[in-house]
Amino acid sequence: MKALFLLFPLLLISESVVCAQEANQVIENQVQTLLSQMSLEEKVGQMTQIDFSLVSVANGQDVENPIDIDKLEHAILNRHVGSILNTPTTPNNKAQPIAKWRNMTQAIRDLTAKTRLKIPVIYGIDAIHGATYTQNAVLFPQAISMAATFNTDLSFREGEITAREVKASGLDWNFSPVMDIGRQPLWPRLWETFGEDVHLVSAMGSAFIRGHQGDDVAAANKAATCMKHYVGYSYPxxxxxxxxxxxxxxxxxxxxxxxxEAGVLAGSPTVMINSAEVDGIPGHANYHYLTEILRGELGFKGFTVSDWEDIIRLHTRDKIAASPRDAVKVAVMAGVDMSMVPLDYSFYDLLLDLVKTGDVPMSRIDEAVSRILKVKVQAGLFELKQPALPVEGNFATEDAVAINRQAAEEAIVLAKNANHILPLSKHASILVTGPSANLLSVMNGGWTITWQGSAEELYPQDKLTLLKAIQQKTSGQVTYVGGQRFSDEINIEQAVTQARNHDVVVLALGENTYTETTGNIDSLELDPVQLQLARAIFAIGKPVILVTFGGRPRIITELAEQAQAVVLGFLPGMEGGVAMADILFGDVNPSGKLPITYPRATNDITPYDHKPMEAFELNQYRPLYAFGHGLSYTTFETSDLKIQQNRISLGESIELSVKVKNTGSIAGKETVLVYLNDEVASVTRPVKQLKAFKKIELEPGQQETLQFTLTAQDMSFIGLDMKRIVEPGEFKVMVGDETAQFTVLKN
Known part of the structure; x- marks a missing residue:
């Protein structure tokens, strides 16, 4: 048995820490003073979040002023609600004009200013890849595609731009980012994650949070984030x-x-709870996760919010509560601070009764409300009398669109390029076909303009589909055979006839838009009609460029083996069509890397950081494309991996360097991935785990030496006693084709 080294955080006292403590004490005093003046009804109201439909006129989507003032007064003056979410008229929610949003949220602020204690409502919205419910907002690649950039600076900038456009819309609070880890490719919310790797998800997610909130979340161009969905939701x-x-x-x-934990350290002040269950305990009833771990271990100080109707479902669905009243008690006592009820006031009524009868102690109510009030104070909502930002200069700016374009370019993964068929000649004659070739929706996915993202008619007409971008890019003949909707039948005979008359075929396949349970599928296999089209095209022997869009790695093995090139688009956002065309014709050198393992077969689901037994004897790790895979139009070489010390003591960090050279003929961006393996341990360790990465741009012939630091935390794992430890022994570092070893010594 090896000696163990326990990792404990070091408390560093500095002047900045003292100042932060003093500021926190001022906020705490303000919250406690306010709390002491509140009635029980006002407190329970703060814990209640309702959908906008409860304060909307009928058909509120279609009127300039959708607020029913009597309903709003009832919500705020009689029920004292602390939060509102969503767009008018659920479930047919859709993006609203920015002026309408500003008028709606201003009416809510004006009414709360007339209440006894003037406690502001915090308005929440799913702005998961930009301000998705504001018309003409800058909509970025979805998280799975942002992860493919391996560019934390872009994630930070996305956070900045999203917060700015959310605040310009008059909104306060963003239900983003998803910090779940995406290791189940069937799951219809995989694309909302930053992929399968712990380090990548932590790095990209925390960068988004820092960009979105800045050093002062109360700043006019910053807004509070909400991590979701805590915890284990993503691995059904x-x-x-x-x-x-x-x-x-x-x-x-x-x-x-x-x-x-990374999101907590980055400062996210709110957490949305897992809608499902882990090991038989629903997320909204899990005291161990919500209180003992989230607060006791991770140090979270903000407030938790339920997901849609999930408290009442403890009774109606999960059957762990005998009544709606019991469901509210179970959830609140487990650690739920705010209930997304959201379509009635049942939570308010039941919780009020529970407190009056002594079934829920006032101390728990005060605890939850103080957390909610603290976030509202920190976010500057008490001082916010009108929308924080003017629209001009803060919404859909040229700079924001340019950042979005760069993100889309870096998100696209060139997976195969046989005989350097790409880039294409701008004089080539091209047949474009397939269900995803002429739609914006398939590049954006769910939570885009509408909940499911499928309302193509609502997408901005100035943005280009893949087909239209190709048509603009080339002087060669471009012919399209396809439909106007994803489900439209494509005339295969016509497609084959046209393919014979063109130099190359761009075959665009993939998925229609979806999110949540609507996106459940039984198999990762592509739809039979897409396979039928593809097989007919391949049969005539013309060169085929396979392009895919969608939120999951649908099985394309048969097609990828026959295609001359494979380009994986996933969900590159509103600039995805232009970015894809730029890559196909070589105006942009691709640099995306896979943030997930792309499976070869529908039931062969093995992540890159698998255990040794998963690639032992007859078992194999043989994906179609491995995690981190992604080609370029140039070539890169890593060499001279050096470790500063090959023997260190427990708790010490290790410095390493590696040279990276562009050995090709054009400039390109390369992501250097640093993996670590603990060669022998008391708990089986993955064959490798990503611990660091850097993305650099190099000119032809240019070489750069990169420096990395691996800390004791990077060398640690969860030991036999469920505590994070480092054990002495041999470690292997892997960068490209280079490997190096070092030893951690006993103290």
Whole structure:
């Protein structure tokens, strides 16, 4: 048995820390003073979040002023609600003009200013890849595609731009980012994650939070974030949304908690709770996760909010509560601070009764409300009398669009390029076909303009689909055979006839838009009609460029083996069509890397950081494309991997360097991935784990030496006693084709 080294955080006292403590004490005093003046009804109201439809006129989507003032007064003056979410008229919610948003939220602020204690409502919205519910907002690649950039600076900038456009819309609070880890490719919310790797999810997610909130979340151009969905939601056993996960304590701590801990450290003040269950305990009833771990271990100080109707579902669906009243008690006592009820006032009424009868102690109410009030104070909502930002200069700016274009370019993964068929000649004659070739929706996915993202008619007409971008890019003949909707039947005979008359075929396949349970599928296989089209095209022998869009790695093995090139688009956002065309014709050199393992077969789901037994004897790790895979139009070489010390003591960090050279003929961007393996340990360790990465741009022939630091935390794992430890022994570092070893000594 090896000696163990326990990792404890070091408390560093500095002047800045003291100042922060003093500021926190001022906020705490303000909150406690306010809390002491509140009635029970006002407190319970703060814990209640309602959908906008409860204060909307009928058909509120279609009127300039959708607020029913009598309903709003009832919500705020009689029920004292602390939060409102969503767009008018659920479930047909859709993006609103920015002026309408500003008028709606201003009416809410004006009314709260007339209340006894003037406590502001915090308005929440799902702005998961930009201000998705504000018309003409800058909509970025979805998280799975942002992860493919391996560019934390872009994630930071996305956070900045999203916060600015949310605040310009008059809104306060963003239900983003998803900090779940995406290791179940069937799951219909995979694309909302930053991929399968712990370090990548933590790095990209925390960068987004820092950009969105800045050093002062109360600043006019910053807004509060909400991490979701804590915890284990993303790993359903059967792949279906809102279904059970089986996650042991060690796996929970090794894979699923670290990204949320990173988000806590980045300063996210709110957490949305897992809508499903882990090991038989629904997320909204899990005291161990919500209180003992989230607060006791991770140090979270903000407030938790339920997901849609999930408290009442403890009774109606999960059957762990005998009545709606019991469901409210279970959830609140487990650690739920705010209930997304959201379509009635049942939570308010039931919780009020529970407190009056002594079934829920006033101390728990005060605890929850103080957390909510603290976030509202920190976010500057008490001082906010009108929308924080003017629209001019803060919404859909040229700079924001340019950043979005760069993100889309860096998100696209060139997976195959046989005989350097790409880039294409701008004089080539091209047949474009397939269901995803002429739609904006398939490049954006769910939570885009509408909940499911499928209302193509609402997408901005000035943005280009892949087809239109190709048509603008080339002087060669471009012919399109396809439909106007994803489900439209494509005339295969016509497509084949046209293919014979063109130099090359761009075959655009993939998925229609979806999110949540609507996106549940039984297999990762492509739709049979897409396979039928593809097989007919391949049969004539013309060169085929396979392009895919969608939120999951649908199985394309048969097609990828026949295609001359494969380009994986996933969900590159509103600039995805232009970015893809720029890559196909060589105006942009691709640099995306896969943030997930792309499976070869629908049931061959093995992540890159698998255990040794998963690639032992007859078992194989043989994906179609591995995590981190991504080609370029140039070539890169890593060399001279050096470790500063090959022997260190427990608790010490290690410095390493590696040279990277562009050995090709054009400039390009390369992501250098640093993996680590603990060669022998008391708990089986993955064959490798990503611990650091850097993205650089090099000119032809240019070489750069990169420096990395691996800390004791990077060398640690969850030991036999469920505590994070480092054990002495041999470690292997892997960068490109280079490897190096070092030893951690006993103290």
């Amino acid at each position: 056993l059967n792949g279906k949304d809102r279904s059970p996960a089986w996650i042991g304590e060690r796996a929970l701590r090794e894979y699923f908690l670290p990204s949320f």
